[in-house]
Amino acid sequence: MTQRQLAEGIISVPYLSLIENEKATPGEDILKLLAGRLKTDPETLMGIRDAKKEKQFRELVERARTALNYEEHDTSEETIQSLRSLASTVSDPDLLVQIELLELNLLEHRSSPDHSQKLLEQFEERWKSYLECPAIRVPYLRVKGNIQYRRGHFEKALHHYLAAKRLLPEITDDIEKGYVYSNLGKTYVLLANPSIGILYADKALEIMNRHDRLLEVCNLLHLKGTCLCYIKEYQEAILLFERIIRMCNHFLLCHLYASRAYHGMGICHMKCGDYRTAIRLFHQSIRVGDPKKLPDWEIGVVHQSLGYTFLSTGDLKKAKRYIKSAMKRLRERSNLYAECLVYLGMIYHAEGNLRRFESCYRLAIEMFLSLGIYEKTARTAQTLGQFLSEAGQPQEAVKYLTIAAENYGRLIPPIDFDSELPESVIARRTTQRPFSRFEGR
Secondary structure, three states: OOHHHHHOOOOOHHHHHHHHOOOOOOOHHHHHHHHHHOOOOHHHHOOOOOHHHHHHHHHHHHHHHHHHHHOOHHHHHHHHHHHHHHHOOOOOHHHHHHHHHHHHHHHHHHOOHHHHHHHHHHHHHHHHHHOOOHHHHHHHHHHHHHHHHHHOOHHHHHHHHHHHHHOHHHOOOHHHHHHHHHHHHHHHHHOOOHHHHHHHHHHHHHHHHHOOOHHHHHHHHHHHHHHHHHOOOHHHHHHHHHHHHHHHHHHOOOHHHHHHHHHHHHHHHHHOOOHHHHHHHHHHHHHHHOOOOOOHHHHHHHHHHHHHHHHHHOOHHHHHHHHHHHHHHOOOOHHHHHHHHHHHHHHHHHHOOHHHHHHHHHHHHHHHHHHOOHHHHHHHHHHHHHHHHHOOOHHHHHHHHHHHHHHHHOOOOOOOOOOOOOOOHHHHHHHOOOOOOOOOO
């Protein structure tokens, strides 16, 4: 709404400008008319807030963040209910939009990505006039990225996280900055760029350590350990995972993080060929986390690792049992489910069941392609292409080897700048308007 539209029939535009610049105080009758046109109340229009409710809001934010870190869905739901109750008593639109955004963030962790996307679209429609404010836009972009991340669309998730990162200098919430850096780190390692993953993990760690956010520190140490494992720095990774376990024991932190640390250590030992130690650590990962409390998909990831380890030892019966168990638990995690298809294909190949081997690999390639996961697409297509070539199917072999070559070519580190040239400086001098913090963001 423009100044002229707001002022029409009530006051003059110059007088409205004086009110907005706090150089004039309108009477109660004028204030009610302006508030009515803006569909709010006079108190909100004049910036009068309820300090008690603001404090309650901040406490709920912290409770919600903690619940998300602990994967405590019941507590998350209780927090959502409290937020809804608070929202019904709040007239301040700034507070309302933040409450709805936090609620959306909580629901995004519990709902399917498709349901989360619908909720996000409804949020956008209700609050589109607020989405240019950096304090709102950053967490909004992070939620958008999270939805794509859960779908396995890591390139799309990265696009939203990078857009949020560009706005970080304009916000004051350090914890939100740490979350953006953390999400960037996780996404880069899944896009086969662990070095940049380490860079962002370190930036987030600096923030979370400064604020004594021990849960987030554990999560970020795990991220950094995963990146180190990816680049074969196994001993350094193991040291970080051991540090997480010590922190969990000393500070009585969530067993979920200890579970993930044991799993990370198991991966390192598996990569080093120490399968016996790896299997022991994977089982310890499930025991320490309490299977009744661990999210089903987390158990699925451990079973996936157990299946691949038993495959490496030649125990095909156990390998198949664990991989099929993992697939049941990972149906909603497309990228992990596709990985299980590759491992199941390996098992069928080892058993001599070549028809099922081909079927698993073809389906895995389709899934990796749809998700835009270039490295795994390339590796899986290369393996299938070489197999088909040796099996006397040259046309099919060329098809998959071409897919492999195309996707290996895409494994170039993403560059963080725009492709379009900026507007001419001379043109800008003649057309530039006074700067507004809500424009061009």
